[in-house]
Amino acid sequence: MTVKARIFVTYKESVFDPQGQAITDAVQSLGHPEVEKINVGKFFDVQLDPATKSVAQTVSEISEQLLVNFNLETYRYELLEEQQ
Amino acid sequence: MTVKARIFVTYKESVFDPQGQAITDAVQSLGHPEVEKINVGKFFDVQLDPATKSVAQTVSEISEQLLVNFNLETYRYELLEEQQ
Structure with a gap:
């Protein structure tokens, strides 16, 4: 049997997200005042037995060995349904 | 009112994911034969009015103007509940 887990990695709340800030600025300057804030993150779809x-x-x-830098980042995960 | 949408950006099925392959190899060599495959992606949490x-x-x-490279990538999005 194989299951798929999606691990979401984001900056901790206390850590400044420079990429998110740059993207927010760029999107607003492209004519999207309706966008208030954008944060970015990574995810890993892990297929495992x-x-x-x-x-x-x-x-x-x-996550501890490789995927997450616990100084700056935090993670959570969820199981994906098979159709995703 | 403010809502939050999460935009997931992944490689198209037909596009090789070199970072995912490298991470899969690294995880397996760290002693995880139970991991069959890892794919990576980005997500953007967009807070908007x-x-x-x-x-x-x-x-x-x-997505068209900035976030997604449609030559290589595809996206989908979902609305986030307020507590997330």
């Missing part, structure tokens, strides 16, 4: 290890454990381990 | 323009229209316009 939960037979030997739980999804929660795998997600936690690979 | 839909009074003058619909969310769908704003999302479509800023």
Whole structure:
């Protein structure tokens, strides 16, 4: 069996998001005053076999080992439905 | 009123995702044979006021003007609940 988990990585609330600020400025200057703020983030769609290890454990381990910089970033994840 | 839309940007199915492949290889070599594949993407959390323009229209316009490279990428979006 294979399941898919989506891990969302974002800056911590306390960390300035320079890319998001630059994109917000650019979008507003393109004529979108209705846009108030844009924040950016990454996501990882992880296809995995939960037979030997739980999804929660795998997600936690690979986030700590590789995917997330805990000095600046935080993450959460959700299971994806099969059709996505 | 302010609403929040999350725009997901991913490579098209037909486009090779080199970063995803590199991350998959790295995770597997760190001792995670349970991970079969990882794909990466970006997302944009857009806070906007839909009074003058619909969310769908704003999302479509800023995706075309700035956020998405339609040669390589595709996007979809969803509305976020307030607590997220």
